Amino acid sequence: MPRALLVIDVQMEYFSGKLPVSHPAGSLERILEAMDAATAHKVPVGVIQHQAPTPDAPVFAPGSPTWELHPEVARRPRNALISKQLPGSFTATQLGDWLGRVGADTVVICGYMTQMCCDTTSRQAFHRRLKVEFLSDATGTLDFANEGGKVSAEELHRAILVTQAARFAKVLTTREWVASLAA
Numbered sequence: 001m002p003r004a005l006l007v008i009d010v011q012m013e014y015f016s017g018k019l020p021v022s023h024p025a026g027s028l029e030r031i032l033e034a035m036d037a038a039t040a041h042k043v044p045v046g047v048i049q050h051q052a053p054t055p056d057a058p059v060f061a062p063g064s065p066t067w068e069l070h071p072e073v074a075r076r077p078r079n080a081l082i083s084k085q086l087p088g089s090f091t092a093t094q095l096g097d098w099l100g101r102v103g104a105d106t107v108v109i110c111g112y113m114t115q116m117c118c119d120t121t122s123r124q125a126f127h128r129r130l131k132v133e134f135l136s137d138a139t140g141t142l143d144f145a146n147e148g149g150k151v152s153a154e155e156l157h158r159a160i161l162v163t164q165a166a167r168f169a170k171v172l173t174t175r176e177w178v179a180s181l182a183a
Helices: 027-040 095-102 114-127 153-168 174-182
Strands: 003-008 045-050 080-084 106-112 131-140 144-146 149-151 170-172
Touching (some): 003 027, 003 095, 003 114, 027 045, 027 106, 027 131, 027 174, 045 114, 080 095, 106 114, 114 131, 114 153, 131 153, 153 170, 170 174
Parallel strands (some): 003 106, 106 131, 131 170
Antiparallel strands (some): 144 149
């Protein structure tokens, strides 16, 4: 099963910006662990970076400090850096072409936010008939409240993991995924 690890939107907006990820604890460390394991096992790594369409946007403004990749992600090896402007990492990007070039039939999802860009990218991959592995402890989110209601980060994260496992992806921990690379 040729895999590619997708590291989605691990940017400073989620650490020092307006959208601080709070659940699960340790998600950044698990993302870095997945990146290191992928590199050690020669699994291609695609880093996805979200960018707002204008430099004056309130979040992910191109060139702003919070648009930057987290320094630990930025310093690790990667095979592709793909910019996107919408939640789905396949929409108007070169992701599909890159996956074809590296021969991946399986994408491994880690990054932020669980319910937005990670979930959307997983569903897009499924619709493209790719297999999907969704890392439960290497994705993350924060509490949400809007006109639709209010939900805790933990509840939101769990609901997406259950939904992913029901139809779209194999949900597993980073430890389980790393062990599967050695098998």
